[in-house]
Amino acid sequence: MNTVAMQKYMGFSTAAAPPSPAAATLVNTRSFSLTSTTQRNHINFKQKSPLFQLRYTLNNNNNNFHGGSQHTLGSTFTQFTVIAVFSLTLLILRLASDLLLPDFPRRWRRLIGFASQAEAELVEAPEYLFQGVVAYEDRRFFSHSGVDAIGVARAILSLSARGGGSTITQQLVKNTFLKNERTLSRKFIEMALAVALERKISKPKILSAYLCKIYWGHxxxxxxxxxxxxxxxxxxxxxxxxxxxxxxxxxxxxxxxxxxxxxxxxxxxxxxxxxxxxxxxxxxxxxxxxxxxxxxxxSDGPEYAEKSLFPVLLPSESGYESPMKDTWDxxxxxxxxxxxxxxxxxxxxxxxxxxxxxx
Missing domain, CATH: 1.10.3810.10 (Biosynthetic peptidoglycan transglycosylase-like)
Incomplete structure (x- = not known):
């Protein structure tokens, strides 16, 4: 019986022939070699693993710490900024509500319209009327933006003995919108409104409104x-x-x-x-x-005006000028x-x- 017949008789097929002893030995040797190498690597990894795992753990922890701390700090700073801005806004609104007159929005709209009307009424007024007001009340009126930093610094250094450092715009704002309180918070609100008003209307309109609105006595x-x-x-x-x-x-x-x-x-x-x-x-x-x-x-001024208030004798180019003949003080x-x-x-x-x- 040949080999093929023998394999058929014993139940083996050609496709699934059992390996020869030499091949089995080779396969077992390779399997043992691979298994031995894996085991050696596994043993070596286990022998080095404490130090390696420590370094790996420390590096991971450091990375997690820095990344987490930066994220936490950024998030905390953002929250703090939002809270600070919100608190400051509430404080300003509270101060403004305490210092501003109740009908502030209506007064603001009326002042804008009043400024245009005042400018039209004083269009024929002499130029030295406006020049004199600027020279005497606010000489840097045409160069500042509502608040005169030099005037404020001078007032602080002199402890307000030489004036409060208020500009014409600030005086207009104070007389129109603010209550009669001499406090530092009122001054800050006054400055803020003065800057806002100068961004809304022109300098000539502000000056005209000032002249047509301020108190002149009696x-x-x-x-x-x-x-x-x-x-x-x-x-x-x-x-x-x-x-x-x-x-x-x-x-x-x-x-x-x-x-x-x-x-x-x-x-x-x-x-x-x-x-x-x-x-x-x-x-x-x-x-x-x-x-x-x-x-x-x-002559028909206030009731307490006296006769001595008429023009007096003053020197002039042609000698003396005085229409008063019967009074001498x-x-x-x-x-x-x-x-x-x-x-x-x-x-x-x-x-x-x-x-x-x-x-």
Whole structure:
């Protein structure tokens, strides 16, 4: 019996012949070799695993720590920023609600419309009316954006002894929107509103609204009423001297009113003219001419106006000018002369300073 027949007889097929002893030995050897190598590697890995696993664990922990800490810090900072902004907003709103008048939105809209109307009413007013206000109240009015940093710093250094550092815009905002409280929080709200107002309307409109809205004494508000009260004329007809006198009483209209003390009105008139000269709005000769001229107050002014409030004797180019013939107040006249002499001395010193600076 041949080999093929024998395999068929024993139940083996050619495709699935059993391996020969040599092949089985080779397979077992390879399997043993692979198994031995794997076992050796496995044993070596187990022998090195404590140190390797320690380093691997530490590296993973460090990576997780840095990544997690950065994410945690960023998330904490964002939350803190949101809370801080929200708290600051609430604080500002609380301060604003305590300091602003209840009808603030309506007042804001009315001021915007009032500014345009005031500018139209004062279109024929003399230019030195506006120049005098800027020179005396806010000389950097056309260069700042609602808040004068130099003026604020000066007020802080002098402890407000020389003024509060408020601009024309701030005064308009204070008189229109804020309550009468002298606090630091009110000042901050005033500054913020002044900046917002300057971004809303132009400088000429703000200046016109200021002149038409501020208090001028004796229960009078607005330049139109003030011009009629003190001089009985429209603002467009005011002279340089009359404009300077009205501007001089703005900081304290009741105490500086010429109806209370004529000589004090003349004193502050001279101060305004000096500042106009320094601010290059006016020449010295025009200022001297204005301070030398008498001004006639309206005879039917306030009830307490006295006869001595009529024009007084002052030097002029043609000698003396005075329509008053039957009243003479020597004390008052002496003060008036002192004002004129002081103005002339100041003009001489100012000319020397200008001449020296031009050399």
């Amino acid at each position: 229960g009078i508000y607005g330049i139109k009423s003030a011009s009629n009260l003190y001089f009985g004329k429209h603002p467009s007809l005011l002279t340089l001297g009359e404009c300077a006198l009205l501007i001089g009483i703005i900081p304290a209209p009741e105490s500086r009113s010429p109806f209370r003390d004529y000589s004090r009105g003349k004193t502050f008139q001279a101060r305004v003219l000096k500042r106009m000269v320094v601010g290059h709005f006016l020449d010295i000769e025009s200022a001297l001419s204005a301070v030398r001229k008498p001004f006639a107050l309206k 020597w004390e008052r006249e002496s003060k008036m002369w002192e004002v004129v002499e002081d103005m002339e001395k100041w003009a001489m010193s100012f000319r020397k300073i200008v001449k020296t600076s031009n050399l």
